[in-house]
Amino acid sequence: xKLLIEQGAKGDSGVVLLRxxxxxxxxxxxxxxxxxxxxxxxxxxxxxxxxKFAAGNGLVQxxxxxxxxxxxxxxAFDYGKGIPNVxxxxxxxxxxxxxxxxxxxxxxxxxxxxxxxxxxxxxxKDTPWHGTAVWSRFVSGEKNPPHVHxxxxxxxxxQDSAFNGDRIQVRAGTGKTRWLHMDGLGHGREAAEVVNxxxxxxxxxxxxxxxxxxxxxxxxxxxxAVAMICEVDRALHTMTVCGVGDMxxxxxxxxxxxxxxxSPGVLGHAHRTPxxxxxxxxxxxxxxxxxxxxxxSMTLRTFPNLWRLHPQxxxxxxxxxxxxxxxxxxxxxxRVNPSMRK
Numbered sequence: 001x002k003l004l005i006e007q008g009a010k011g012d013s014g015v016v017l018l019r020x021x022x023x024x025x026x027x028x029x030x031x032x033x034x035x036x037x038x039x040x041x042x043x044x045x046x047x048x049x050x051x052k053f054a055a056g057n058g059l060v061q062x063x064x065x066x067x068x069x070x071x072x073x074x075x076a077f078d079y080g081k082g083i084p085n086v087x088x089x090x091x092x093x094x095x096x097x098x099x100x101x102x103x104x105x106x107x108x109x110x111x112x113x114x115x116x117x118x119x120x121x122x123x124x125k126d127t128p129w130h131g132t133a134v135w136s137r138f139v140s141g142e143k144n145p146p147h148v149h150x151x152x153x154x155x156x157x158x159q160d161s162a163f164n165g166d167r168i169q170v171r172a173g174t175g176k177t178r179w180l181h182m183d184g185l186g187h188g189r190e191a192a193e194v195v196n197x198x199x200x201x202x203x204x205x206x207x208x209x210x211x212x213x214x215x216x217x218x219x220x221x222x223x224x225a226v227a228m229i230c231e232v233d234r235a236l237h238t239m240t241v242c243g244v245g246d247m248x249x250x251x252x253x254x255x256x257x258x259x260x261x262x263s264p265g266v267l268g269h270a271h272r273t274p275x276x277x278x279x280x281x282x283x284x285x286x287x288x289x290x291x292x293x294x295x296x297s298m299t300l301r302t303f304p305n306l307w308r309l310h311p312q313x314x315x316x317x318x319x320x321x322x323x324x325x326x327x328x329x330x331x332x333x334x335r336v337n338p339s340m341r342k
Contacts, residue, residue, distance in 0.1 A: 001073070001153045002064045003160070009047045009076070010056025018060055019043065022074075025062060029072060029140050038110040039074065042136050045103045046076035054080025054131060065153075070140040071112070075316050079131045082120035090116070104134075111136040115313040117306050126301045129321045135313040148234050148340050149177045152311030152333035154319035158187040158326065165191025166291050166330035171202040175234040178202055179332060180215075182227040183247060183291040185266065187328050194222045202229075208242040212267070212274040216244070219268025227267055230289060232281055232334055239281040244271045246292045252307050253285035257300050283336040286311070288318070293329035295322045311335055 004025055007018040022043055026036045043060065050058040058078025065071040083089050090104050108114050114136045124130035149172065157164035165184035170177065180202055184191030198218060202211070208229045219225060226245025233239075241249050241260055244267055249260040258279070265271020281287065286307055290296075298318070300307065306314055311333035323329040 001066075001155060003156055004062045004064055006059055006061045006160075008056070008059050009050035009078075015047055018047070018062070022062055025064065026072060026138075029064070029070060031072070031138065031140055035138055039072065039136075039138050042107050042110050043074055045107055046074060046134055046136075049103055049132075049134075050076060050078045050080070054078035058131065065137070072138045072140070073312070074134075074136045074138075075313075076134040077131070077316075077320055078133075079129070082124075082130050083116075083118035083132055084120050086116050086118050107134060107136055112139040113137040113310065113312075115310045117303075117309060117313055117317060119303070123304075126299070127303060127321070133313060133317050133320075135310070135316060137312070146337050146339050147172055147177075148175050148337055149232060149334050150311050150337045151177070152313070152315035152331070154315040154329070154331040156319060156323070156329045157192075158328050161188065163187075163189045163192035164328050165195060166293065166328040167195035168330055168332050169200070169202060170332075171204065173204055176204070176231060177334060178204075178208070178229065178231040179289075179334075180211075180227060180229050181243075181247065181289045181291070181330065181332055182215075182225050183245075183293075183328070183330070184225045185223045190223060191225075191328070194219065194225050197222070208240055209274050209276050212242050212244060216267040216271065222268050224266040224268035226262075226265075226291075228262065228289060230287070232287060234336060234340070237281055237283075238278060239285075239287055240276060240278045241289075242274050242276045244274050248290055248292075248294075248296055249277075250288040250290075251279055251281075251285065252288070252300070253280070253282060255300075259296070283341040286314070286333060286335045288314070289332045290318070291328065291330045293324050293327040294318060294331055295324060298322055 063073040118132040121130040184194035228243025243262040315331040
């Protein structure tokens with residue numbers, strides 16, 4: 001995913017810039033006139049809601065998605081009082097502002113996929129944020145058959161530079177998804193050159209620890225990187241993670257969160273033999289991987305009810321709230337697509 005614009009919802013000039021960018025990007029990506037009209041309506045609803053319920057204290061982002069299928073994401077994030085009952089707010093006719101109460105429901109109907117998450121101010125005791133997050137995805141062309149896994153990706157360079165030293169590369173098979181999550185040492189051009197220089201690295205056959213060792217060999221002579229290679233196998237209901245350095249994976253399953261960290265070292269330089277971690281991965285489980293650009297102080301209570309939503313809004317919320325602003329940031333989330341569960 002690539003962040004194209006982040007714009008505050010308050011002020012006419014900012015909103016005009018946001019709409020102009022949306023029109024230009026949707027035209028370039030080849031969306032139909034109908035789809036472009038629908039995404040503009042969704043964008044207008046997001047801006048209107050932020051101005052009405054958060055006094056304009058928020059932002060709207062446009063993301064271009066090219067991981068598995070071309071798509072455009074709109075993400076609205078505010079710092080308002082939040083919504084006490086999201087399910088009720090999604091129903092037409094629900095309003096706290098004396099309006100027709102069709103905004104949130106319209107976003108859901110017009111989008112290819114969408115989610116809403118809210119942290120009411122009166123419940124925000126264990127989290128550094130309260131407000132509402134709204135994610136809306138529009139798929140270019142016909143919607144592809146659902147993949148066995150739902151994915152969520154967030155990558156953002158330090159100071160929104162053109163050079164991002166964090167990289168996530170995904171390979172999705174029939175029932176198995178594996179990904180490389182990599183963080184080049186430092187940030188800026190040099191770090192980006194390290195992670196981008198590996199090319200299309202993943203294959204389907206090599207064990208994850210073998211891939212990590214191969215990556216270390218390939219990085220010799222560079223400044224190096226820390227990384228993990230992960231695999232989720234639907235047929236075996238397992239997850240496997242192997243990595244080196246200052247990165248972390250979080251497995252959320254059966255109401256518990258397990259943090260997985262790796263031995264110190266730098267791929268391409270000195271490091272211990274990569275450790276392999278394997279755990280059961282039932283259909284309802286969620287796996288999150290993150291670079292050190294994400295703070296690790298979160299618990300399940302930090303974002304109650306977030307973990308059951310689509311991985312994309314999970315990655316976006318975590319990157320926005322828990323991300324460090326002095327480094328590149330990246331988050332990847334995965335779970336079995338609900339439509340594929342037995």
